[in-house]
Amino acid sequence: xxxxxxxxxxxxxxxxxxxxxxxxxxxxxxxxxxxxxxxxxxxxxxxxxxxxxxxxxxxxxxxxxxxxxxxxxxxxxxxxxxxxxxxxxxxxxxxxxxxxxxxxxxxxxxxxxxxxxxxxxxxxxxxxxxxxxxxxxxxxxxxxxxxxxxxxxxxxxxxxxxxxxxxxxxxxxxxxxxxxxxxx
Amino acid sequence: xxxxxxxxxxxxxxxxxxxxxxxxxxxxxxxxxxxxxxxxxxxxxxxxxxxxxxxxxxxxxxxxxxxxxxxxxxxxxxxxxxxxxxxxxxxxxxxxxxxxxxxxxxxxxxxxxxxxxxxxxxxxxxxxxxxxxxxxxxxxxxxxxxxxxxxxxxxxxxxxxxxxxxxxxxxxxxxxxxxxxxxxxxxxxxxxxxxxxxxxxxxxxxxxxxxxxxxxxxxxxxxxxxxxxxxxxxxxxxxxxxxxxxxxxxxxxxxxxxxxxxxxxxxxxxxxxxxxxxxxxxxxxxxxxxxxxxxxxxxxxxxxxxxxxxxxxxxxxxxxxxxxxxxxxxxxxxxxxxxxxxxxxxxxxxxxxxxxxxxxxxxxxxxxxxxxx
Numbered sequence: 001x002x003x004x005x006x007x008x009x010x011x012x013x014x015x016x017x018x019x020x021x022x023x024x025x026x027x028x029x030x031x032x033x034x035x036x037x038x039x040x041x042x043x044x045x046x047x048x049x050x051x052x053x054x055x056x057x058x059x060x061x062x063x064x065x066x067x068x069x070x071x072x073x074x075x076x077x078x079x080x081x082x083x084x085x086x087x088x089x090x091x092x093x094x095x096x097x098x099x100x101x102x103x104x105x106x107x108x109x110x111x112x113x114x115x116x117x118x119x120x121x122x123x124x125x126x127x128x129x130x131x132x133x134x135x136x137x138x139x140x141x142x143x144x145x146x147x148x149x150x151x152x153x154x155x156x157x158x159x160x161x162x163x164x165x166x167x168x169x170x171x172x173x174x175x176x177x178x179x180x181x182x183x184x
Numbered sequence: 185x186x187x188x189x190x191x192x193x194x195x196x197x198x199x200x201x202x203x204x205x206x207x208x209x210x211x212x213x214x215x216x217x218x219x220x221x222x223x224x225x226x227x228x229x230x231x232x233x234x235x236x237x238x239x240x241x242x243x244x245x246x247x248x249x250x251x252x253x254x255x256x257x258x259x260x261x262x263x264x265x266x267x268x269x270x271x272x273x274x275x276x277x278x279x280x281x282x283x284x285x286x287x288x289x290x291x292x293x294x295x296x297x298x299x300x301x302x303x304x305x306x307x308x309x310x311x312x313x314x315x316x317x318x319x320x321x322x323x324x325x326x327x328x329x330x331x332x333x334x335x336x337x338x339x340x341x342x343x344x345x346x347x348x349x350x351x352x353x354x355x356x357x358x359x360x361x362x363x364x365x366x367x368x369x370x371x372x373x374x375x376x377x378x379x380x381x382x383x384x385x386x387x388x389x390x391x392x393x394x395x396x397x398x399x400x401x402x403x404x405x406x407x408x409x410x411x412x413x414x415x416x417x418x419x420x421x422x423x424x425x426x427x428x429x430x431x432x433x434x435x436x437x438x439x440x441x442x443x444x445x446x447x448x449x450x451x452x453x454x455x456x457x458x459x460x461x462x463x464x465x466x467x468x469x470x471x472x473x474x475x476x477x478x479x480x481x482x483x484x485x486x487x488x489x490x491x492x493x494x495x496x497x498x499x500x501x502x503x504x505x506x507x508x509x510x511x512x513x514x515x516x517x518x519x520x521x522x523x524x525x526x527x528x529x530x531x532x533x534x535x536x537x538x539x540x541x542x543x544x545x546x547x548x549x550x551x552x553x554x555x556x557x
Contacts, residue, residue, distance in 0.1 A: 023226065030225050034217050042215045051218060052302070055225050056540060062229045128212050145187045146209055152185045167190055174202045181205060 010074030018065045029074070030058055037082055040143055044086060045132030053089060057082045079144060079158045090136075130180045137161075138173035145170055224303065231297045275531060280552040281320055284313050285327050287545065292330030293338075294545055301543025304351040307338050309545045311362035316552035318366060325369075332366060335359050336376045343383030350396045350406070356384060357409035364416035378424060381417050384410055385428045392435035402435050404446050408462035411436060415470030433471045436463050437480050444487030460484050461505035468512040485509045490521045498529045498536040504550040523554050 005013065005028045016025035034054055041050040060081045061068075068077050131139060137159070144155045145166070152166045159166070187206070191199045275283075289295050293310040297303040314331035317324035338345050338359075344352065345359045360380040367373050388394055393402015394410050411432040418425040439446055445455040446463040464484035471477030488506055503526040510519035529536070530551045538546055 023230075026229065027222060027226055030222050034221055034225070035214070038217050038221075039214050043212075050215065051221055051224075052540070054217070054221065055228050058225045059228055059232060062232065127208055131209065131212075142209070146206055149187065152187075152190070163185065167185075170187065170190060174205050177205045177209070178201050181208065 011070045014065065014068050014074055014077075015070055017062070018068065026062065029061070033075075033078060034058075036148070037078070039147070040079075040082055041086065043128070043131055043143060043147070044136075044139065045129075049089075053082075053085055056089075057085045060085065073154065075148065075150070076154050076158055079148070079150075083140065083158060086136075127177070127181065130177060134173055134176060138169050138176070141166055141169040142173045142177075227297055227303065231300065277319070277552060277555045280548055280555065281317055281324065284316055284545075284548060284552065285324055288313070288327055288330065289334075291337075292332075292334030294331075296541075296543045296545050299543035299545045300539055301545060302351075302541050304347050305355065305542055305546075307335060307345040307347065307355040308351075308358040309542055309549070310335055311359040312542075312549040312553070313545060315362050315365060316549045318369075319552065321369060328366060328369070332363065332370050332373060335363060336373065339376055339379060341379075342386075343379035343381070345380070353387075353394055353396055353406045354409060356380065356387075357406070357413045360384065361409070361413035361416050364413065364420050364422070367420045374420070374422070377417055377420065377422050381414065381422050381425045381428070384414065385424060388428050388431060392431035392433075393439075394432075400449065402439070402450070403448055404436070404439050404456075404459045404463055405448065407432055407435055407439075408459070408466045411466045411470050412462075415466075429470065430474075433467065433474065433477060436467055437471075437477060439463065440467070440480050440484050444484040446484060457488060458499070458502040458505050461488055461502070461509040464488070464509040465505065465512050468509075481509075482513050485513045485515070490518050498534040499538065500526060500530075500536050500547045500550045501538055504554055507554040523556070526551055527555060 005024055008016075008025070008028070010029060010032070013022075013025040013029050016022035017029070037054045037057055038050050041053045046053065057078070061078060064081065068074070131142065134142070140159060141155060144150045144158060145152070150158075152163050152170075155166045156163045161169075191202055194202065284294075287294060287299070293306055294313045295303065296305050296309045301309065310331055314328050314335075317327050317331070321328065335345065340346070345355045346352070347355045360377065363370075363373050363377050363380065367377065384394070388410075389401050391401035393400075393404075393407040395401070395403040395406060397403070411429060414425040414429040414432060418429055436446075439450050440463060441447075444460065444464075446460045447454045447456060448459060461484075464481045467481030467484065468478045469481075471481065488509060503522050506522045507519045507526070510516070510522065530547055536547045542549075
């Protein structure tokens with residue numbers, strides 16, 4: 001692989017992928033961001049299929065490469081697609097495993113995350129599980145704000161919610177996790 | 185605004201408490217990607233580039249265009265080995281088989297990665313494709329022979345056919361089943377079959393099931409497939425299959441609830457049409473030597489619906505299992521209803537929920553296996 005490519009920024013690499021279908025440039029993007037994405041899915045409570053979801057996300061990056069606008073941050077584009085992969089996966093699993101007669105769907109075992117209230121009540125549960133047990137909307141704000149350190153405006157763009165909602169979700173998420181830690 | 189600016193707006197004690205939470209979150213251990221993850225992603229992208237070219241022609245073209253495009257290649261096959269194709273009903277069974285034959289790799293296997301699926305399931309997809317071609321054993325004898333050679337070449341010393349996690353168990357069961365089902369034409373496959381059964385026996389849980397999750401007593405999907413494979417192997421005279429077969433059947437019987445439904449794991453509140461159908465079929469056919477088992481399977485089959493909920497999308501796995509279950513209880517009309525919908529979905533190229541696992545190979549092979557010829 002070209003050493004120069006490994007030092008090229010994400011936007012320039014995506015331009016190469018768009019313009020020249022440059023496989024090496026795409027490989028650099030994959031290597032650079034795969035671990036971050038893997039942990040994004042892992043922190044969502046996925047145990048076994050994280051790498052499949054990472055693969056699906058990069059496949060979408062490739063398929064939708066023409067939609068990427070070089071002025072936007074690549075990570076915004078990446079997390080938009082990762083979030084969509086996650087939503088699609090949840091929908092697929094819920095279709096597959098449904099309780100009888102309209103009861104709430106039980107997640108596939110690979111996606112089993114304890115109920116948020118139970119999670120907080122359970123003293124033996126570790127912080128990672130408490131994080132995974134947060135409602136999706138709260139957990140993703142933590143993921144993007146705490147782990148990826150994205151500005152709230154960017155989180156707002158990825159999650160398609162106002163900045164004020166990002167703030168309130170972050171507050172609620174941290175408050176729930178704090179309560180969990182205090183009960184530990 | 186970012187997180188730090190947000191925290192600075194809060195009261196000092198609250199901000200300090202939140203910072204402590206954030207510090208704890210950031211010290212949680214992270215997972216490392218597998219060494220081959222980048223390669224798999226790039227291979228999937230490479231596959232995607234060529235995917236539309238390799239899709240069966242009926243997915244992207246009207247019937248008459250597909251027929252015209254394939255006419256030259258299929259003419260000999262259709263003329264020599266197959267009854268005339270039905271008109272105006274999408275791809276004929278012969279077209280599916282011809283496409284599968286044309287998609288076989290040079291080494292005799294089928295590669296799901298080239299058709300939008302996951303490379304980990306290469307043994308299972310090779311096995312299913314070979315089984316589909318075995319519907320016309322004379323016409324595709326050479327393809328089947330190459331497929332069997334490819335499958336036995338994949339087998340390792342311990343009898344496994346490859347893969348990890350769930351792929352390992354699906355590969356093992358589906359490949360063993362295929363080798364057993366194809367054995368009347370290939371008696372030399374018996375040693376491979378015996379090794380495969382030995383591997384399955386070694387991996388069976390004390391309770392009689394199989395699962396890829398440590399500590400689980402069994403997973404209904406994986407167990408139903410192992411039972412099916414073991415029953416076929418036992419019929420072919422593989423003596424080592426009998427004991428794990430009996431234990432597996434007992435586990436399946438114990439997993440069938442009073443209402444006839446079956447879930448992935450015992451004790452789960454969920455129900456699954458696919459798993460209920462697979463278990464029903466296994467109990468009726470593989471359990472036929474034990475008088476108490478077929479009635480349990482029939483009860484499970486009676487709990488199945490012909491039409492899935494409106495929210496349920498295309499699912500070739502579910503439909504395949506339901507056709508098997510309905511036919512096993514002699515309910516041809518219900519089987520035909522499911523089969524008809526399955527054929528229609530493949531005809532119009534509807535996205536199936538298993539596309540990312542088996543790609544177009546999977547939907548085509550399973551559809552071919554239930555299509556009436």
